[in-house]
Amino acid sequence: MDILIVGVGGQGIILASRAIGAAALAAGLPVRTAETIGMAQREGSVVSHVRLGQDGVGPLIPTGGADILLALEPAEACRYLGYLKPGGSALISTTPVVPVTAALGTTPYPREEILAYLQNNVAHCHLLDAPALAVQAGSHRALNMVMLGALTGMELPFPGDTLLAAALQLLPARLHELNRRAFELGKQALEV
Numbered sequence: 030m031d032i033l034i035v036g037v038g039g040q041g042i043i044l045a046s047r048a049i050g051a052a053a054l055a056a057g058l059p060v061r062t063a064e065t066i067g068m069a070q071r072e073g074s075v076v077s078h079v080r081l082g083q084d085g086v087g088p089l090i091p092t093g094g095a096d097i098l099l100a101l102e103p104a105e106a107c108r109y110l111g112y113l114k115p116g117g118s119a120l121i122s123t124t125p126v127v128p129v130t131a132a133l134g135t136t137p138y139p140r141e142e143i144l145a146y147l148q149n150n151v152a153h154c155h156l157l158d159a160p161a162l163a164v165q166a167g168s169h170r171a172l173n174m175v176m177l178g179a180l181t182g183m184e185l186p187f188p189g190d191t192l193l194a195a196a197l198q199l200l201p202a203r204l205h206e207l208n209r210r211a212f213e214l215g216k217q218a219l220e221v
Contacts, residue, residue, distance in 0.1 A: 036101030041173030171211035178215025
């Protein structure tokens with residue numbers, strides 16, 4: 030299974046990809062990952078490739094090869110949609126991180142058009158207001174845990190509990206309860 034995780038700097042993409050990789054290893058699966066960080070510290074694009082259960086493959090998912098596109102930002106989902114295989118699934122956070130140029134009014138950020146485009150061009154498109162669920166859990170910074178929880182509804186090759194345990198291993202103990210709530214809210218959101 031190939032999972033491409035995309036978003037912008039500060040959304041916890043690298044932690045999410047490491048949690049998926051650690052969960053796969055805990056389940057006895059081979060895993061390869063690669064990251065493109067770029068201008069991550071300035072809300073630039075961040076991409077993480079996660080390849081599960083395949084020996085002898087490189088760490089980068091080829092164009093049109095991802096089984097799942099996990100997007101923490103709608104415009105980034107559009108940017109990397111070409112990586113999704115025909116018939117693949119996308120899980121997309123609907124809240125944009127508006128670039129400075131759009132915030133200043135020099136370029137548009139057509140959120141509704143972007144979401145409509147994604148829904149019309151992805152076979153299995155799941156839209157989720159993940160930031161609202163993260164805030165409900167206790168912090169907007171738990172967005173990535175909401176998305177990981179929702180990801181468990183997409184036929185991963187390991188149980189959701191394994192993924193949660195792997196993610197919590199990457200966080201300080203004082204943040205476990207909040208992130209556990211965020212994970213559960215994401216999981217419940219995709220079960221509906």
